[in-house]
Amino acid sequence: MRLSKSLLVAALASAFALPAAAQQITGAGATFPAPVYAKWGEAAKAAIGIELNYQAIGSGGGQNQIFNRTVDFGASDAPVDADKLVANKLLQFPAVMGAVVPIINLPGIGADQVKLTGDLIAQIYLGKVTKWNDPKIVALNAGVTLPNLAIAPVYRADGSGTTFVFTSYLSVANADWKSGIGAGSSVKWAAGNGAKGNDGVAATVRQVKGGIGYVENAYATQNKLTTTQLRNKAGNFVKPTLAAFSEAAASGDWKGAKNYAVDLIDTAGASSWPIVSATFILLPTDPKDPARSANVMKFFDWAYKNGADIAKGLEYIALPTAVQDAVRASWKSDIKG
Amino acid sequence: MTQTVAAPAPSRRPIGDLAFEILATAAGVLVLALLGAIIVSLFIGGLPAFRQFGVGFLTSADWDPVQQVFGAVVPIYGTIITSILALLMAVPVAFGIAFWLTELAPTWLRRPVGTAVELLAAVPSIIYGMWGFFIIVPFMGDYIQPVLIDWLGDLPLIGFLFQGPPFGTGIFTAALILAVMVIPFIAATMRDVFQTVPPVFKESAYGLGCTTWEVMRSIVIPYTSTSVVGGIMLGLGRALGETMAVTFVIGNTNRISTSLFGPGNTIASLVALEFPESPAGSLKLASLLALGFLLFVISFIVLAISRLLLRKGKVA
Numbered sequence: 001m002r003l004s005k006s007l008l009v010a011a012l013a014s015a016f017a018l019p020a021a022a023q024q025i026t027g028a029g030a031t032f033p034a035p036v037y038a039k040w041g042e043a044a045k046a047a048i049g050i051e052l053n054y055q056a057i058g059s060g061g062g063q064n065q066i067f068n069r070t071v072d073f074g075a076s077d078a079p080v081d082a083d084k085l086v087a088n089k090l091l092q093f094p095a096v097m098g099a100v101v102p103i104i105n106l107p108g109i110g111a112d113q114v115k116l117t118g119d120l121i122a123q124i125y126l127g128k129v130t131k132w133n134d135p136k137i138v139a140l141n142a143g144v145t146l147p148n149l150a151i152a153p154v155y156r157a158d159g160s161g162t163t164f165v166f167t168s169y170l171s172v173a174n175a176d177w178k179s180g181i182g183a184g185s186s187v188k189w190a191a192g193n194g195a196k197g198n199d200g201v202a203a204t205v206r207q208v209k210g211g212i213g214y215v216e217n218a219y220a221t222q223n224k225l226t227t228t229q230l231r232n233k234a235g236n237f238v239k240p241t242l243a244a245f246s247e248a249a250a251s252g253d254w255k256g257a258k259n260y261a262v263d264l265i266d267t268a269g270a271s272s273w274p275i276v277s278a279t280f281i282l283l284p285t286d287p288k289d290p291a292r293s294a295n296v297m298k299f300f301d302w303a304y305k306n307g308a309d310i311a312k313g314l315e316y317i318a319l320p321t322a323v324q325d326a327v328r329a330s331w332k333s334d335i336k337g
Numbered sequence: 338m339t340q341t342v343a344a345p346a347p348s349r350r351p352i353g354d355l356a357f358e359i360l361a362t363a364a365g366v367l368v369l370a371l372l373g374a375i376i377v378s379l380f381i382g383g384l385p386a387f388r389q390f391g392v393g394f395l396t397s398a399d400w401d402p403v404q405q406v407f408g409a410v411v412p413i414y415g416t417i418i419t420s421i422l423a424l425l426m427a428v429p430v431a432f433g434i435a436f437w438l439t440e441l442a443p444t445w446l447r448r449p450v451g452t453a454v455e456l457l458a459a460v461p462s463i464i465y466g467m468w469g470f471f472i473i474v475p476f477m478g479d480y481i482q483p484v485l486i487d488w489l490g491d492l493p494l495i496g497f498l499f500q501g502p503p504f505g506t507g508i509f510t511a512a513l514i515l516a517v518m519v520i521p522f523i524a525a526t527m528r529d530v531f532q533t534v535p536p537v538f539k540e541s542a543y544g545l546g547c548t549t550w551e552v553m554r555s556i557v558i559p560y561t562s563t564s565v566v567g568g569i570m571l572g573l574g575r576a577l578g579e580t581m582a583v584t585f586v587i588g589n590t591n592r593i594s595t596s597l598f599g600p601g602n603t604i605a606s607l608v609a610l611e612f613p614e615s616p617a618g619s620l621k622l623a624s625l626l627a628l629g630f631l632l633f634v635i636s637f638i639v640l641a642i643s644r645l646l647l648r649k650g651k652v653a
Binding site (some may be wrong): 157 | 399403404470589591611613615619
């Protein structure tokens with residue numbers, strides 16, 4: 001009895017000792033970058049002894065948590081309004097960028113064979129284009145035999161940053177979409193079926209012949225889904241490749257963007273992928289515990305310097321060096337130490 | 338109270354008795370307090386939505402997070418219609434299981450089958466959801482729905498119930514999964530109460546020359562009707578509030594579709610899906626809490642109706 005008690009005490013002590021050895025930081029929010037944060041967290045724990053406890057509860061939840069200061073940092077896919085940042089004393093900076101890709105299920109048609117435009121995808125999701133052999137789709141796809149099959153649009157039923165990015169793109173591409181539906185983490189869909197999560201959308205598209213959906217690129221690559229080409233602003237059809245994402249990221253107007261809320265949707269580069277977005281970190285400018293906030297900055301500083309390969313492996317895009325330096329300058333000037 | 342005071346040792350009751358009475362009373366009051374606290378907090382949380390939209394919240398089918406317009410008709414409709422359909426499918430099957438287990442099954446089979454039914458009740462709903470999504474949805478989409486749409490879709494009067502593309506998901510599939518989920522609850526309750534009928538009643542009926550079915554109809558069911566309805570209500574309660582399994586298979590759209598194969602939404606699944614992206618203090622969060630309050634109201638109405646039905650049955 002006494003032995004087991006002392007064992008228990010030892011076990012408890014060691015359990016409490018662990019987090020003290022590796023300094024823990026907590027964050028919550030966006031699901032879109034969660035895979036890359038997880039990998040960065042593992043690598044940073046080994047490299048600089050900072051352990052990241054990140055909960056992918058959704059961008060809205062992440063904002064709530066940091067407004068209430070229950071976590072060290074919040075994460076959001078949609079940039080937060082400037083006045084909200086001021087009111088809640090938050091610094092917003094980008095962590096990493098990612099792309100959203102359309103996925104389809106057409107018998108006998110492989111990846112990147114079908115060409116689509118943002119305008120057409122908007123019309124599909126508005127319920128105006130309902131057949132795969134619609135003349136508008138056929139006109140773009142000379143040489144591809146499109147079946148006489150009903151289009152079954154699939155969307156994210158749960159509120160998500162991926163939906164925010166995708167509907168932002170549709171709003172740019174189609175005026176009816178912009179005025180009738182708009183951009184948001186969940187919107188009033190006019191046609192189709194909802195599924196939960198990236199995996200739900202992917203599985204539904206896989207199950208329904210004629211299905212079309214959208215997922216973040218990392219998910220499409222890992223699961224070898226049938227993606228499509230898209231026409232970009234320059235008028236070229238591009239395949240969803242890392243090079244196309246990086247060009248989009250580089251052609252964003254970082255200098256003109258307030259609070260780093262850069263718009264990477266439908267950028268002008270000749271081979272830019274049109275649906276790319278940055279995802280953001282929210283850090284208090286008046287931290288309760290400056291040491292923890294310092295660790296958050298240390299973590300992202302490390303991730304900027306050393307995390308690019310990890311990001312690339314998961315098909316995310318690292319920030320341009322100039323932006324990284326600008327963020328570091330903001331940390332120095334805005335966060336009270 | 339007065340009786341215990343008048344008992345032989347009047348001056349002081351044993352301390353254990355008193356403590357037990359206090360604990361038991363506290364447990365009972367706790368239920369009421371919890372229930373009241375949940376209802377009140379849901380109502381207060383949902384108040385901004387009720388204020389903003391008024392009665393319109395109950396009559397509008399619009400759910401547009403971008404324009405900040407929220408109406409509850411679609412999820413309310415979906416919740417009620419899937420639950421009713423599920424009960425229509427589940428009650429006859431559950432009755433069959435209970436009837437077979439108490440009257441017809443060979444004795445050595447009763448125990449294993451009864452245990453199997455109880456085990457089914459313990460399966461977590463996410464498992465039903467995944468099973469529904471990966472097995473039932475493709476099956477419905479490939480085999481059941483196209484055939485029914487072909488056969489029945491063009492009929493006058495009822496044709497509209499069976500139209501639309503065969504996605505595999507939708508109201509009907511959701512109701513089917515719900516039915517499978519509530520069958521064990523209803524069947525287990527029915528079996529238990531059927532076993533409470535005193536054998537002498539049944540034996541007398543058999544002695545008069547009744548068939549098994551006649552005994553069931555005239556002796557067992559009247560004797561147990563209250564508990565049978567109670568069991569059905571237990572199932573209905575689970576169907577109304579079921580979240581994960583429904584979310585997987587219902588198609589999650591905020592539009593009312595007349596077709597049974599069309600997609601829809603339920604209160605519980607809408608709340609679960611939208612909650613993570615609802616900032617504190619937003620109208621959307623208020624609307625979701627208001628929906629939660631409405632689910633409470635619906636459950637309460639259902640319970641009240643069932644009580645009413647029972648009372649009527651007793652008078653007649």
